[in-house]
Amino acid sequence: MPKSSCLSWGDRLFRWACLGFSLLILGLVAGFAGELAWNSRLAFRAFGPSFLWTRTWDPVAEIFGALPFIYGTLVTSTIALCIAIPLGLGTAIFLAELAPARVSETVGFLVELLAAVPSVIYGLVGVFILVPVVRQTGLTPHGVCLLTAGIILAVMIVPFITTVSREVLLTVPRSQREAAMALGATHWETVWTAILPYARSGIAGSIFLALARALGETMAVTMVIGNRPEIASVFEPGYTMAALLANEFSEATSDLYLHSLIGIGLVLLGITVVVNGAARLMLYRLGHPAEVRR
Amino acid sequence: MSLALRHRVNWIALGMTGLCALATVSVLFFLLGYIAVNGIGALNWDFFTKLPKPVGETGGGMANAIVGTGKLLLLASLIGVPVGFFGGVYLAELGRGKLAFAVRYATDVLNGVPSIVVGIFAYVLVVLPMKSFSTLAGGVALGIMMIPIAVRSTEEFLRLVPASVREAAYALGVPQWKTLFFVVVPAAMRGLLTGVLLDLARVAGETAPLLFTALNNRVWSHGWLEPVSSLPVMIFTYAISPYDDWHRQAWAAALVLMILVLAVNVGARLFLPRRRGIA
Numbered sequence: 001m002p003k004s005s006c007l008s009w010g011d012r013l014f015r016w017a018c019l020g021f022s023l024l025i026l027g028l029v030a031g032f033a034g035e036l037a038w039n040s041r042l043a044f045r046a047f048g049p050s051f052l053w054t055r056t057w058d059p060v061a062e063i064f065g066a067l068p069f070i071y072g073t074l075v076t077s078t079i080a081l082c083i084a085i086p087l088g089l090g091t092a093i094f095l096a097e098l099a100p101a102r103v104s105e106t107v108g109f110l111v112e113l114l115a116a117v118p119s120v121i122y123g124l125v126g127v128f129i130l131v132p133v134v135r136q137t138g139l140t141p142h143g144v145c146l147l148t149a150g151i152i153l154a155v156m157i158v159p160f161i162t163t164v165s166r167e168v169l170l171t172v173p174r175s176q177r178e179a180a181m182a183l184g185a186t187h188w189e190t191v192w193t194a195i196l197p198y199a200r201s202g203i204a205g206s207i208f209l210a211l212a213r214a215l216g217e218t219m220a221v222t223m224v225i226g227n228r229p230e231i232a233s234v235f236e237p238g239y240t241m242a243a244l245l246a247n248e249f250s251e252a253t254s255d256l257y258l259h260s261l262i263g264i265g266l267v268l269l270g271i272t273v274v275v276n277g278a279a280r281l282m283l284y285r286l287g288h289p290a291e292v293r294r
Numbered sequence: 295m296s297l298a299l300r301h302r303v304n305w306i307a308l309g310m311t312g313l314c315a316l317a318t319v320s321v322l323f324f325l326l327g328y329i330a331v332n333g334i335g336a337l338n339w340d341f342f343t344k345l346p347k348p349v350g351e352t353g354g355g356m357a358n359a360i361v362g363t364g365k366l367l368l369l370a371s372l373i374g375v376p377v378g379f380f381g382g383v384y385l386a387e388l389g390r391g392k393l394a395f396a397v398r399y400a401t402d403v404l405n406g407v408p409s410i411v412v413g414i415f416a417y418v419l420v421v422l423p424m425k426s427f428s429t430l431a432g433g434v435a436l437g438i439m440m441i442p443i444a445v446r447s448t449e450e451f452l453r454l455v456p457a458s459v460r461e462a463a464y465a466l467g468v469p470q471w472k473t474l475f476f477v478v479v480p481a482a483m484r485g486l487l488t489g490v491l492l493d494l495a496r497v498a499g500e501t502a503p504l505l506f507t508a509l510n511n512r513v514w515s516h517g518w519l520e521p522v523s524s525l526p527v528m529i530f531t532y533a534i535s536p537y538d539d540w541h542r543q544a545w546a547a548a549l550v551l552m553i554l555v556l557a558v559n560v561g562a563r564l565f566l567p568r569r570r571g572i573a
Contacts, residue, residue, distance in 0.1 A: 007469075007470075008469050010469050010471045010472070011469050011470045011471050013471070014470060014471035014474070015388060015470075017380055018380050018381075018383050018384035018387070018388055019384060019388070020380075021376070021377050021379075021380035021381050021384065022380070022381050022384040022385070022389070022393075022397045023397075024377060024381075025377065025381050025397060025400050025401055025404065025441060025445065026396060026397060026400045028400075028404060028438065028441070029400045029403055029404055031415070032407065032411070032415055035415060035418045035419065036411070036414065036415070036418070039418050039422075086314070087314050087317060087318060088314075088318075089314075090310060090311040090313070090314025090315070091311070091314045091315040091317075091318045093311045094308075094311035094312050094314060094315040095315065097308075097311070098308060098311065098312065099315070107315060107319055109563060110319050110322055111318055111319070111322075112559075113322055113556070113559060114318070114321065114322050114325075116495070116496065116555050116556075116559050117322075117325060117499075117552070117555065118498075118499025118500070118501070118526060118551060118552075118555065119409075119499070119500075119501060119502070120499065120501040120526045120529045120530050120533075120548075121325075121329065121499070121529070121548050121551065121552060122325075123530070123533065124529055124533045124544060124545070124548050125325060125328060125329070127533055127534070128332075128533075128541070129328065155321055158318055162318065186300050186301060186303075186304035187304055187308060188303060188304040188307040188308055189300070189304070191307075192307075209406075212406045213406075215408070216406075216407070216408025216409070216410065216411065217408070218408065218409060218410040218501075218502035219501045219502055219526075219530060223530070223533060223534060242408055242410045242502070245410045245411075245413075245414065246410060246502055246505055249413075249414070249417070249505065249506045250427075250505065250506040250509065261414075262414055262418070265410070265411050265414045268408060268410075268411060269407060269408070269411045272406055272407065272408055272411075273403055273406065273407070275406075276402070276403060276405075276406030277399075277403055277406075279406075280399065280402045280403070280406075
């Protein structure tokens with residue numbers, strides 16, 4: 001590539017435009033953190049770090065603590081992972097190991113479609129189908145609870161685990177498989193002892209990606225979680241950080257209230273960026289940056 | 295372990311993976327079937343042509359929400375497509391070393407930012423200074439959401455154009471920017487356009503970033519500085535309302551949105567050469 005000093009004006013402009021827009025993306029990420037931190041300053045000034053572990057959320061008395069929402073977010077995401085990891089990984093193994101190429105392609109595409117369904121539609125189906133079903137099991141009188149939210153989330157994040165894990169499993173070298181087979185391992189033993197360990201960092205990456213998605217998921221959760229800022233069992237209504245923002249943001253009356261909500265947004269941003277950033281690094285390391293569009 | 299036992303474990307375990315795949319796919323068909331059944335019964339001509347009726351009256355439609363979604367998507371693509379395109383060109387054609395890594399990483403991190411947080415950002419950026427909810431704010435939020443995917447799909451499809459095509463142009467003395475715009479981009483056009491469509495289909499269903507930027511509106515929204523209604527926000531509002539007629543219309547809106555998303559995704563699948571995963 002020629003040095004920039006001997007470029008025509010057109011090429012110089014072109015390069016500056018590309019560079020400028022790229023820097024804009026970098027600036028955008030920094031801007032997110034900066035704007036949110038600046039606009040939540042009142043909350044952190046008023047409550048200090050104890051904002052993070054205060055259990056009270058009382059807009060009338062203007063006492064704000066993030067703990068019930070952090071609890072709700074972590075619990076629903078954990079439930080979602082407990083369901084989605086076996087389901088998503090099982091599907092990925094089936095697609096990568098057993099299914100013929102055409103079936104694998106088609107089913108892979110159908111699983112991707114699951115990620116393309118808008119969140120609010122998951123919520124709609126959750127409200128009118130899943131909630132009555134959960135109520136009928138008798139586990140909870142409400143139907144709307146942390147468990148229901150976790151189940152919806154699980155369905156929403158399975159595609160992330162399946163798609164990325166399948167890609168990773170398909171890149172495991174033949175020699176690994178052949179070595180295990182040559183020692184007399186059955187097909188499953190080959191998968192379990194040779195292929196999965198080889199692919200573990202990629203699989204972990206896919207799980208972190210899914211976790212980041214679950215932590216920040218808003219609409220579907222808001223519609224089925226019951227929206228009660230309490231720390232209760234999984235069969236009781238709860239609240240997540242994202243759901244709180246969805247419900248109360250446009251009603252925030254005082255500055256402190258608004259700043260507390262934005263502070264919660266900042267916490268949420270921090271957690272998801274760390275989890276997502278870790279996932280990306282794990283996947284980059286494979287030299288095969290597989291990632292999901294949604 | 296005896297060989298017979300090992301074989302049994304083998305079949306059970308492999309069978310389980312098959313069941314997992316079956317379960318995952320059936321969830322999709324169950325979802326689609328349920329939306330179709332509930333939506334078709336609720337969909338009628340009024341839905342596309344009428345405004346929402348006041349609370350308590352049945353009937354009415356979502357004409358304003360359909361137009362609103364269109365306006366929001368237009369604004370979003372005005373922001374998301376240029377930034378995404380030039381960012382993608384940078385990564386595919388120019389970027390090397392640490393800066394390119396930083397841009398790629400920032401793009402991926404941006405892709406992972408929860409949509410509700412994007413909404414807060416747009417609120418702070420547009421709604422607070424202008425002191426009103428507006429179409430503009432909603433468009434900014436959706437535009438930011440479009441950027442990461444636009445970058446990645448632009449990069450991916452530009453990379454699919456063989457280096458020899460570029461070299462042929464350079465050998466004729468064509469400058470780099472002309473090579474890009476008149477040789478490489480036309481060759482990658484189909485992929486680039488499909489990428490934009492997929493991106494639009496994705497943000498068309500976003501609700502969270504609109505809740506406190508575009509807000510909602512039960513009548514027509516004039517210009518770009520008034521609150522505006524959109525299909526996803528209408529689905530949310532109607533679904534959590536206590537009225538049966540509103541529930542019916544929420545299903546209708548869900549069906550319309552789902553058809554849009556499905557058409558774009560299936561179309562992209564048919565028109566494009568096989569992509570690498572969903573990446």
